[in-house]
Amino acid sequence: MSECDCLNKGGGKKAEGPTYLGLDLSTQQLKACVVDDNLSLIAEAIVQYDTDLPEFRTTGGAHIDKKNNAQITSPTLMWVKALDIVLDKLTVAGVDFSQIVAISGSGQQHGSVYWQKGAENTLKSLKPDKFLHEQLAKSFSVTDSPIWMDSSTKKQCDELEKAVGGPLKLAEITGSRAYTRFTGSQIAKVRETKQEAYNNTERISLVSSFLCSLFAGAVAPIDISDGSGMNLLDIKSKKWNEALLNACGPQLKEKLGDPVPSYNIVGPVSSYFVERYHFNNECKVVACTGDNPASLIGMxxxxxxxxxxxxxxxxxxxxxxxxxxxxxxxxxxxxxxxxxxxxxxxxxxxxxxxxxxxxxxxxxxxxxxxxxxxxxxxxxxxxxxxxxxxxxxxxxxxxxxxxxxxxxxxxxxxxxxxxxxxxxxxxxxxxxxxxxxxxxxxxxxxxxxxxxxxxxxxxxxxxxxxxxxxxxxQDAANSAMLGAAFQAKHGLMHDTKTYLDITATIPExxxxxxxxxxxxxxxxxxxxxxxxxxxxxxxxx
Structure with a gap:
């Protein structure tokens, strides 16, 4: 593990009352923060992939294919190891995980993660005496995740638009014409070029729902907001479009699961975090979303x-x-x-x-x-x-x-x-x-x-x-990370308070x-x- 590189905004003092954890798994770094019940920042920590995790040999958090520089990916396991490190940094910063009552996160939009068959059983049986990255090393059928920087799927984009009658019709259904970085075309390319890996994929996550899955101890659902950046979701009905699913790959609906609202409580935090970091077993995991929706929340x-x-x-x-x-x-x-x-x-x-x-x-x-x-x-x-x-x-x-x-x-x-x-x-x-x-x-x-x-x-x-x-x-630095923390409280209290009520404590x-x-x-x-x-x-x- 690298040396601690964290900022404790609370001077090491224990917060009074409940706290909320927000994370942002972005292209070049993983950021995490803890806010108190007034949504004031208590502590934050950051992991830079290139410098803190040099063994993955990334540049700007990514791998650029030498033969086809339009193909850009990130090592999925690097993101897991980054979570191991950032939680240790928060520990050194004096964060009391037992006070955290809800967790949420954001992830770089359009990246996708491919869970190997049997991965969910691994998530459900994590051993608290080992790091996450040690236990999940063989859990991904595609070891490098396609990310938003990739532009190698023009062929698949054309096929998606054709499947529903052209770019305007696709935009009418999904909110966007086909874009190479969007997840639908990325999934279609994996199915075409890595058929065995696709067949061995138990579930497919976005970067956001992947992060959520780690905390939930089970493959988490994709939230509707991040899901609407895939060229697969009908933005009016909030359901997957069958014609687009069929154009991308067989059994894709089962691999994606049903989307949920962004404030949805996925479940309690995994026992792994209760036993290893002393989270309260009543702590809730709220659906994670994309970095752009999270920024809307944070602002x-x-x-x-x-x-x-x-x-x-x-x-x-x-x-x-x-x-x-x-x-x-x-x-x-x-x-x-x-x-x-x-x-x-x-x-x-x-x-x-x-x-x-x-x-x-x-x-x-x-x-x-x-x-x-x-x-x-x-x-x-x-x-x-x-x-x-x-x-x-x-x-x-x-x-x-x-x-x-x-x-x-x-x-x-x-x-x-x-x-x-x-x-x-x-x-x-x-x-x-x-x-x-x-x-x-x-x-x-x-x-x-x-x-x-x-x-x-x-x-x-x-x-x-x-x-x-x-x-x-206003000072909107790290709006995606803070938005994730705000969403954690919003998800926990959604049934009793509006988002504006919840964020009323923040200076205008x-x-x-x-x-x-x-x-x-x-x-x-x-x-x-x-x-x-x-x-x-x-x-x-």
């Missing part, structure tokens, strides 16, 4: 809110009452409200593009950048810019495109025009695709900004203006800026112009 988004994460990629999380069917982006089942949905929009060109414009137009200075941005009027005299350093997902474009009121130009008249065009263009982009999903902007709309650029008030002011909505900020985000009164007249026409411009550019491709 405490409700109806009318949109979260915009301004990082290397710009990502938007939307709470939807009734989603529209689109081919770009993803609709998932909402982990908090079974009668609602969530949408996820991801744009590759985020902070690095803003930094490139800063370097070329403001001598690398954010102070200069902000002054130039604020000196240019809202609407930028009708100038609109689209900047894509990398091949963008939506729209599918690369390069810089500049438009004045009269048409396309090679450059704008001044650095301040360039800066405002870049920032306004990025936020108009998010608004356009959010509206396509069915998100309705009105007087109740609020924006939660996170990520590095959320500290820049000048940029946030443009965000508020483009959306004609107030922008709030604070107002960063409000839109100016004239922004609707300025940006509504610009949004339509952006749509027209993108339509023209993509038609030429």
């Amino acid at each position: 405490r988004l409700g109806e009318g809110w949109i979260a915009v994460s301004l990082g290397t990629s710009d990502t938007a999380f939307l709470w939807l009452s009734q989603p529209q069917i689109v081919l770009d982006g993803h609709v998932l089942c909402n982990p908090i409200d079974e009668n609602a949905w969530m949408a996820l929009l991801c744009f590759k060109n985020g902070s690095l593009t803003r930094e490139r414009i800063r370097d070329t137009c403001a001598d690398g200075s954010w102070d200069t950048f902000n002054k130039l941005l604020e000196s240019t009027p809202r609407g930028n005299f009708g100038n609109i810019g689209l900047y894509y350093d990398k091949q963008e997902i939506i729209p599918f474009l690369i390069g810089d495109y500049r438009f004045t009121k009269t048409g396309c130009v090679s450059k704008f008249n001044s650095p301040e025009n360039e800066i405002r065009a870049a920032v306004e263009g990025q936020f108009i982009r998010i608004r356009v695709y959010a509206e396509d999903f069915g998100f309705v902007l009105n007087e109740n709309t609020k924006i939660l900004a996170t990520g590095g650029a959320s500290k820049n008030t000048a940029i946030l002011q443009v965000l508020a203006d483009v959306f004609n909505a107030p922008v709030y900020v 985000p604070h107002l960063a800026c409000e839109p100016y009164a004239d922004v609707a007249d300025i940006y509504t026409p610009m949004v339509q112009r952006y749509r027209d411009i993108v339509g023209q550019l993509t038609e030429k491709k």
Whole structure:
């Protein structure tokens, strides 16, 4: 075991009252935290796969196939060993496991785990004097799990879309057209290329339900929210689609089991954890979900809110009452409200593009950048810019495109025009695709900004203006891990308290800026112009 690398937020003091354990099994690390009954952080610990588990020889937590670098996997047993280590780190941090009354977790979406026949019996009979990884070493029929970074399943994606009548029909059923990283096509590839392994697979888990299974001592059900990111689940009926199951592999429904709500109590914690770590045998295991739904939980988004994460990629999380069917982006089942949905929009060109414009137009200075941005009027005299350093997902474009009121130009008249065009263009982009999903902007709309650029008030002011909505900020670091801990309490108390009641103890985000009164007249026409411009550019491709 590696040396302890943990942070005890509680100074070693024992918490008063019940506590909750949340974990996030992400691509590069496993994080765990314990929160008290007020959902305040008591302790946390982290395991970095590359450095803490060098024997698995991962890069960024993954294996990239040398012959086919589109094929990317992670060693399943590495995740098990990471759990062994992180629990030891929490022990050293002084966590009293007997106080924990509920556990939940999140996992990187779209990864899949293949349990060998007989694995469930192994889970049910774990010996407390041995590590988990020692006892589960032979429990996986596929030893390296396909993960979200894999893009080797184009053939299987085409077959999935064909099985139900095309990409739009698949999006109507599952919330997304076929994507190579989604689990349905990954399962189909395993069945085609590793038929013996598929036949010897007793159950198939997502990364989230795999983590849940370890604590429950039995193969745990897939939760509906994470399950909706598989291209297999009907997001309206919340059941597996038979035609899609049949397209992926025989007996797949039995291998997956029936999906459950995200707040479902799977059962009591396994006796292994009671005997080895002194968990209370009454501690409940709540269904684990994907990292994106868990982030929605951790950020405490409700109806009318949109979260915009301004990082290397710009990502938007939307709470939807009734989603529209689109081919770009993803609709998932909402982990908090079974009668609602969530949408996820991801744009590759985020902070690095803003930094490139800063370097070329403001001598690398954010102070200069902000002054130039604020000196240019809202609407930028009708100038609109689209900047894509990398091949963008939506729209599918690369390069810089500049438009004045009269048409396309090679450059704008001044650095301040360039800066405002870049920032306004990025936020108009998010608004356009959010509206396509069915998100309705009105007087109740609020924006939660996170990520590095959320500290820049000048940029946030443009965000508020483009959306004609107030922008709030909060410390949402590790939102998936904290969301898992919040979900543990939500699952335990779901029958008696709402999610908003449960999280009422958490400080509210604070107002960063409000839109100016004239922004609707300025940006509504610009949004339509952006749509027209993108339509023209993509038609030429």
